Amino acid sequence: MDKVDTLAKNAPDQTGEKKKVIIKEHIIEIVSDAGEGAQKAGQSFGGISAKAGNGIWTVEIIPAEIQPPPRSKAGGSGNRIRVGSFYITNAGDEADLVVAFNEQSLLGRFESGNLKPDAIVLLEDKWRNHADPDIKKMYRDAIDDLKKTPLRIYEVPMEKECLKIVQNAQRGKNMWALGMLCSVYSRDLESARNEIRLTFAKKGEKVIKPNIDLLESGFQWAEENLDFKFEIPSAGITKPQIVINGNTAIALGVVASGMDVCAMYPITPATSASHFLSEIFENVGGVVHQAEDEIAAAAFAVGASYAGKCAVTITSGPGLALKTEVLGLASMAEIPLVLVDVQRGGPSTGLPTKVEQGDLLMSLFHTHGDAPKIVMAPATIEDCFYAPVTARKIAETFRMPVYILSDANLATGQQPFAKPEFKEEWVAPPFDQSPVPDGKQPYDWDEETGLSTRIIPGQPGGMHTVTGLAHSRQSKVAYEPWTNQEGMENRSKKLAAFQKTLQTPKVNGDDKGDILIVGWGSTKGVIEEAVNIARDQGYSVSSLHIKYLQPMASGIKEIMQRFKKVITVEINYSDSYKDKIFDENNRRYANLALLLRARYLVDVDCWSNVYGQPIKPHSILDLIKERSE
Amino acid sequence: MFGINQNCEIALPDTYYTLEDYQSNIPRWCPGCGDNSILTAVQRLCRDEQLAPEKTVFVSGIGCSSRLPHYMGTYGFHGLHGRALPIAEGVKIRRPDLNVFVNMGDGDCCSIGTAHWIHAVRYNMNMTVMLHDNEIYGLTKMQASPTSPQGLVTNTTPKGSYLKPIKPLSVTLGISNVSFVAQVAEWMPELMFEIIKKAYYHKGFSFIRIVQRCPHFTPHVFDDLMNPDSALLLQHEDGLSSSETMLKTYKEQEIHDPSNIDRARELADIDDVLPVGILYRNENIEVYDETRRRQRFVTHKMRKDALETQFDKFLIEPVSGGNGHA
Ligand SMILES: Cc1ncc(C[n+]2csc(CCOP(=O)(O)OP(=O)(O)O)c2C)c(N)n1
Ligand code: SF4
Numbered sequence A: 001m002d003k004v005d006t007l008a009k010n011a012p013d014q015t016g017e018k019k020k021v022i023i024k025e026h027i028i029e030i031v032s033d034a035g036e037g038a039q040k041a042g043q044s045f046g047g048i049s050a051k052a053g054n055g056i057w058t059v060e061i062i063p064a065e066i067q068p069p070p071r072s073k074a075g076g077s078g079n080r081i082r083v084g085s086f087y088i089t090n091a092g093d094e095a096d097l098v099v100a101f102n103e104q105s106l107l108g109r110f111e112s113g114n115l116k117p118d119a120i121v122l123l124e125d126k127w128r129n130h131a132d133p134d135i136k137k138m139y140r141d142a143i144d145d146l147k148k149t150p151l152r153i154y155e156v157p158m159e160k161e162c163l164k165i166v167q168n169a170q171r172g173k174n175m176w177a178l179g180m181l182c183s184v185y186s187r188d189l190e191s192a193r194n195e196i197r198l199t200f201a202k203k204g205e206k207v208i209k210p211n212i213d214l215l216e217s218g219f220q221w222a223e224e225n226l227d228f229k230f231e232i233p234s235a236g237i238t239k240p241q242i243v244i245n246g247n248t249a250i251a252l253g254v255v256a257s258g259m260d261v262c263a264m265y266p267i268t269p270a271t272s273a274s275h276f277l278s279e280i281f282e283n284v285g286g287v288v289h290q291a292e293d294e295i296a297a298a299a300f301a302v303g304a305s306y307a308g309k310c311a312v313t314i315t316s317g318p319g320l321a322l323k324t325e326v327l328g329l330a331s332m333a334e335i336p337l338v339l340v341d342v343q344r345g346g347p348s349t350g351l352p353t354k355v356e357q358g359d360l361l362m363s364l365f366h367t368h369g370d371a372p373k374i375v376m377a378p379a380t381i382e383d384c385f386y387a388p389v390t391a392r393k394i395a396e397t398f399r400m401p402v403y404i405l406s407d408a409n410l411a412t413g414q415q416p417f418a419k420p421e422f423k424e425e426w427v428a429p430p431f432d433q434s435p436v437p438d439g440k441q442p443y444d445w446d447e448e449t450g451l452s453t454r455i456i457p458g459q460p461g462g463m464h465t466v467t468g469l470a471h472s473r474q475s476k477v478a479y480e481p482w483t484n485q486e487g488m489e490n491r492s493k494k495l496a497a498f499q500k501t502l503q504t505p506k507v508n509g510d511d512k513g514d515i516l517i518v519g520w521g522s523t524k525g526v527i528e529e530a531v532n533i534a535r536d537q538g539y540s541v542s543s544l545h546i547k548y549l550q551p552m553a554s555g556i557k558e559i560m561q562r563f564k565k566v567i568t569v570e571i572n573y574s575d576s577y578k579d580k581i582f583d584e585n586n587r588r589y590a591n592l593a594l595l596l597r598a599r600y601l602v603d604v605d606c607w608s609n610v611y612g613q614p615i616k617p618h619s620i621l622d623l624i625k626e627r628s629e
Numbered sequence B: 001m002f003g004i005n006q007n008c009e010i011a012l013p014d015t016y017y018t019l020e021d022y023q024s025n026i027p028r029w030c031p032g033c034g035d036n037s038i039l040t041a042v043q044r045l046c047r048d049e050q051l052a053p054e055k056t057v058f059v060s061g062i063g064c065s066s067r068l069p070h071y072m073g074t075y076g077f078h079g080l081h082g083r084a085l086p087i088a089e090g091v092k093i094r095r096p097d098l099n100v101f102v103n104m105g106d107g108d109c110c111s112i113g114t115a116h117w118i119h120a121v122r123y124n125m126n127m128t129v130m131l132h133d134n135e136i137y138g139l140t141k142m143q144a145s146p147t148s149p150q151g152l153v154t155n156t157t158p159k160g161s162y163l164k165p166i167k168p169l170s171v172t173l174g175i176s177n178v179s180f181v182a183q184v185a186e187w188m189p190e191l192m193f194e195i196i197k198k199a200y201y202h203k204g205f206s207f208i209r210i211v212q213r214c215p216h217f218t219p220h221v222f223d224d225l226m227n228p229d230s231a232l233l234l235q236h237e238d239g240l241s242s243s244e245t246m247l248k249t250y251k252e253q254e255i256h257d258p259s260n261i262d263r264a265r266e267l268a269d270i271d272d273v274l275p276v277g278i279l280y281r282n283e284n285i286e287v288y289d290e291t292r293r294r295q296r297f298v299t300h301k302m303r304k305d306a307l308e309t310q311f312d313k314f315l316i317e318p319v320s321g322g323n324g325h326a
């Protein structure tokens, strides 16, 4: 099984049959100019592989602009698909094989260190004899240079072959490339045809037919012309699964939670969740309201929550910044609200399409004054589905905003997980409209937990005015000094009461040792993969993943104290301890590290960066080795 | 209305709400503050129209005027500076069964909340919106407002305010989907009451600019306007038909058809007189809370089916091999 990359340069053996190399996993990239469909091809290949029983993780390669200049290094758009014979939790290290529609997109991936030194390259060759002498030269120069590296380059007449079937090769080359990949990875052609039928179902036979022709042509060409072939055996699937990305999962989770008002303002990389929701929400009595800005979106959601069931607002960092004041109001007036922040690179407009986990401290502390809220972070695509269901429940029970911190990595990453079985208890019960008993107050704070039951407009006898001003149990404006103190205490008690329901997260690996890597959010898969490899190599290292960031479960301090070194691994900015200007007095820590240090008085170190890319397992492995010395 | 005519043969509702039912805390506005008369007018409206207090919500922003919900015996939402409208929209989309009223100051509506105001007109949701325009920031102690007359001495403009004021009516009348625009001054209680009532019964977003005195900070800004001859009473069989006394008091009158938006815009632009009455009304504009009307009863089965349909699109059937990773 482990004969990874053992194929000889010229694989066909004496019999003329291609040798099929069995491998455990491969990382495949497909890149093109924006609009050439590499993303669709990649997603389809991921889908076909998942349906064949492979573990997969796909992630989009996205340029920042909608129409970046063609044939540019930074403008490459596409997909990375990690396929394996086991459950896959992250995008992995460098790619083994890349399909590129032009040499500049290829160079972009090569120079940013995303390819293995000896990766297989399947490159569109139409540029070799391009009419424009500059382009021709660019291509030839690039290939000459690349041929000096160990890359194994195959120039492929994609355009030429496509033109035999369609008039415009630009629309369709992606399906031809998909066919080629299906041959290379010994995929069942019929399941690929089905994937195409599914993708273009809405467009009808007129579109399906030529795409299937292209698929078959690409497949046939590869069968006849490529001298290598792989097979990645199925990992096996015992129960039905679904394969979706994190934003789709969040949208479906919103439907499953019974929430029925979503107010939003478009922002990358969060918007696709609202797109998907807009398609399906009305069928279940839901409304997606595109507000005039994020402040309005948050206020709209708060108004809707106030008058009935909890509502949701979906955004990314810059939007969260604008929603700040409204979230303080929701916390103060104890109005439930679910907020989804699909984090992107910040500050300011930052890296709009790239991954970052930079909004954690903001989520906890952005409102002025003390405004308790609950912050949770899904770690997998499956978590993204269940997060809105859980968050809705918590928000209503504890009458406070619940933040779900996803990120660009989860947003576009696809991973299969067990098909959810809908449960009635996920859905919010109809809101209370019964008369309010005499003497019941809008904030009947329970002495122990700070909890109280909401009174909702429509309930006779419950009339009161909610306010963001400091207020009493009757929701009357506080004029006495102790009223504000009492309100603050009770709102804080709710967090403590919720905290009592949390379970201590489980340690991955031994529960004591030399190094503990702590992470949160989308990095769980990659951290655990690296830690498990290191453990196999004999390192004393374990990892801990924190799902509830505010409040945090009990027992975390005790776990950290059992390790000699505790290091957080995060995708956000921190000062490097290696740079001389930074010392104990001025070094700024990564988000989670700062939080852990402050809360637990444990000397937590951190390792983080803001390249805007998912962390690769080997960089964590390098970190473990370095810190183990 | 109800309960007045003892000979009436209609079965009367069990509950009759009195004015006290709509009163709550004692208002803390300055003596003579125009907000008091606005409060009286809406309480009377609620009583006369017998709006169930539990089915009525007053939403406001932040400012002196925005304290109004605290003084009502209904539900209320005292929100954030500038954000009353989006909050009210959320309430309405969720609960079309509630009577939604909005009270805002001129800073609230025409400065910090301008974007929401523009878009609220466009959404045209069913709600009655009162702009308490005292042409000053009251709560924060006398700063220039976007509606302050040019030259007004305030704490931020000690040499007189620099800019020409924004015209709330002209702005509102320039936005697509505008469906109800009226103007009145709070010192005309009878007229104000009639206008708020028309606004309440209008289907859509009814916007009333209420010129409101702030005796504490700007006792004299409205001196000229308070002369009855400065008012231009808009009359029409489809608009307001005023009482004899009104007609006697406000001698400047114009027959204005509220469906005439061109004349409405001209009236909104006039500086030296105060047109009072209904400037514009159009009941045939789509109402966002109806356009987006939600299916009310979604059974668990419907929800489950909707989810299953989606899951099927992304389904992977069991496959043998390996040791399974479901
Ligand atoms: C975000 C924010 N900025 C500023 C304020 C301070 N503030 C409160 S009310 C107000 C203006 C009040 O003027 P107006 O809206 O005309 O209401 P009035 O008091 O005159 O009725 C300001 C600036 C605030 N509460 N919130
Ligand atoms: S300051 Fe002006 S607006 Fe505010 S309560 Fe006093 S009189 Fe009314």
Ligand SMILES: [Mg+2]
Residues within 6 Å of the ligand: B063, B105, B106, B107, B132, B133, B134, B135, B136, B137, B138, B145
């Ligand atoms: Mg004002």
